[in-house]
Amino acid sequence: MLQNHQFSDRFKQALTDLLPQIKDIQTSQTAYGPVLLSVYEKYLEEVPISIYQLSDGELICLAFLALILAPNELGAFLFCIEEPENFLHPYLIDGLVEVYLQRQRELGPQAAQLLITTHSLHLINNVNIENLLITSKKKGATHISSPKMKKEVQEVLSREELGLGDLFYSGTLEGED
Helix, strand or coil: CCCHHHHHHHHHHHHHHHCCCEEEEEEEECCCCCEEEEEEECCCCCCCEEHHHCCHHHHHHHHHHHHHHCCCCCCCCEEEEECHHHCCCHHHHHHHHHHHHHHHHHHHHHCCEEEEECCCHHHHHCCCHHHCCEEEEECCEEEEECHHHCHHHHHHHHCCCCCHHHHHHHCCCCCCC
């Protein structure tokens, strides 16, 4: 279990690793009760940048880090994320996947599960085939298939000819009609 200062230190380290232009993050209590979040960037004057001035990508990165690194008593067992590629650079997706995998190794079965919908070939390439489900709509019904069950997919992946993203794009991962 992470204590508050451990969470805060780890969060700051992960954030500055993913967004190197940020050198510090600070929270302050407002007179009305809510907490205000601000960041300091390396190449700007020592003026805090309000959360309201951050880009969508920076905000989404902050939110995903908070979900991934949240202490167990504050987190949930399942997080559903829809199309993170809409707001995140592929570099940030790679970094967030790595932070999640580290957290999963630390917590084992206690780690929160992520359910992510995506059309991003880049994100699919970061997923283990064991954890990938493909949804498709056929004749008005939604079908879910597991590409790990397809022998030809396993063979192509074992030869390292194509990645999962390429196979997804080609339609090979979809279930049978």
